[in-house]
Amino acid sequence: MNEETNMHFTKRKTIAASAVAALAGSLLMAAGTTAHAQSAGLRLMAVGDSITAGYRSSTGNGYRGPLWTELINQGDALDFVGSQRSGVMFDPDNEGYFGDRIDQIAGLINGELALYQPNVVLLHIGTNDLGQNYQVSTAPNRLASLIDQILAADPGVTILVAQLICNSTGWVQTDINNFNSQIPGIVQARVNAGKHVYTVSMSSLNLGDLNDGLHPNDGGYQKMADNWDAGIRQVIANGWVSHIDFAGVFEIQNQYSGQVVDVSGGSTSNNAPIVQWPYQGTSNQLWNFIPTSNGYYQIKNAGSALDLNVAGASTANGAKIVQWQFGNQGNDQWQPVRQSDGSYIFYNRNSGSVLDNPSGTTQAGQFDQWGWNGGQSNQRFNVIGR
Structure with missing residues (x-):
């Protein structure tokens, strides 16, 4: 059994019907508070x-x-x-x-x-x-x-x-x-x-x-x-500022490897690979979540302003994740579904597959999409505010 097959055993095509949960809410205190x-x-x-x-x-x-x-x-x-x-x-x-x-x-x-x-x-x-x-x-x-x-x-x-x-x-x-x-x-x-x-x-x-x-x-x-x-x-x-989910800028850390979602080489070009790399706090490792509709988000890199994207709008298992300008095919929209441990699984709007780490702990391994595998750690991500 090769590494790709081993890491994706018991994968399923069905998407978990979970509600998108909020991160920590904004603090809207009483108007009388300083x-x-x-x-x-x-x-x-x-x-x-x-x-x-x-x-x-x-x-x-x-x-x-x-x-x-x-x-x-x-x-x-x-x-x-x-x-x-x-x-x-x-x-x-x-x-x-x-x-x-x-x-x-x-x-x-x-x-x-x-x-x-x-x-x-x-x-x-x-x-x-x-x-x-x-x-x-x-x-x-x-x-x-x-x-x-x-x-x-x-x-x-x-x-x-x-x-x-x-x-x-x-x-x-x-x-x-x-x-x-x-x-x-x-x-x-x-x-x-x-x-x-x-x-x-x-x-x-x-x-x-x-x-x-x-x-x-x-x-x-x-x-x-x-x-x-x-x-x-x-x-x-005054209490006027409405709560929004995922306000701010975030590191997205894969649970299996402990490494983060990174634009390879800090590129600002379309089609640059999205890889895993140890966290360094640079802008190519930081992401903004922009809501689209029905719980989906455009996930935009803070360095390049390009989005997390399934290459070629593919629906196939193993399709690579790259950065690309925001489009209208849904392959750059993701639904973050909160798990019981506080981590998230990211479902792609176009394919229904999830953001996946096929590379174990290898640095610079490129992320792909794959059918849900039952919640194994290579498909779980910690979203950490920075």
Whole structure:
């Protein structure tokens, strides 16, 4: 009996009918508790223009870099999500688009909300409407409509709406002042309707915090991060941040080998093998879980932003696991089913087979898919928050 056959004896084709269980829940304490005593699981989407993307910061991280550090240090489980990547930070995902106005963000955001399903949205938008002198008088109305659009597309989401940062051009600043003055009323109307929307002031920034009269310098981005952090702490204290499963970034460790799911060589290319390797804490060994539907997840590598994928959408036993961009065939969607010992078995949506270690304890052995084998340890994985 060869190693592959030995490790897969008593394999079965049937899938266990188990519910997907949550990892540790976010801590939603009473509103009277001090905000900084609380933490939460955050799938956080930063939405806006080039300021959100981090333009003119020395790292390209903008406010997201220091905000990441503040939130992690306060005990939050955190995953920034979005289709854009900018900066050199560990988790560079965002929805920041250079030059975009409110109407342009409204034209693309529904698809991104459906794909990434954030529970908190940070919204700083309108600078380009005013700077481009685009229908300035109705810009607050467009902002209100965008807020309603996000709430409709992602029920249960909490939106933090920023008042715009300052601008060195006098007539633009006049329009910013008028725009900002209307935001608290827009937000309060939604709060009165039972929605989770919160105003974040950016008035702590001044012209000395700008790099080019429009975009912040590093000190200005730090102030933005501090303001966002204060707002996030408050909405957590309010009990507004909904629980989500698998919030944050995770190591996925095979029970049999004790090694972790790893993108070979730290590759960022499609079709790179997914192998096992001793844990080193590098981004090619860390994964985000993005829900799709009915308990399935896109499992995205933190280094490459590509997904755990069954090569060629195969349904055959032994088909290799690689990384690939997210598609629509279901071969890169996995249902994590919790076992009695707290480990998980991952069922592939397309094939019905499970994520499997055919290589024993061999380093760099490539993972494959195989029919469920009754719960042996080569098909069980510990999901460990990092």
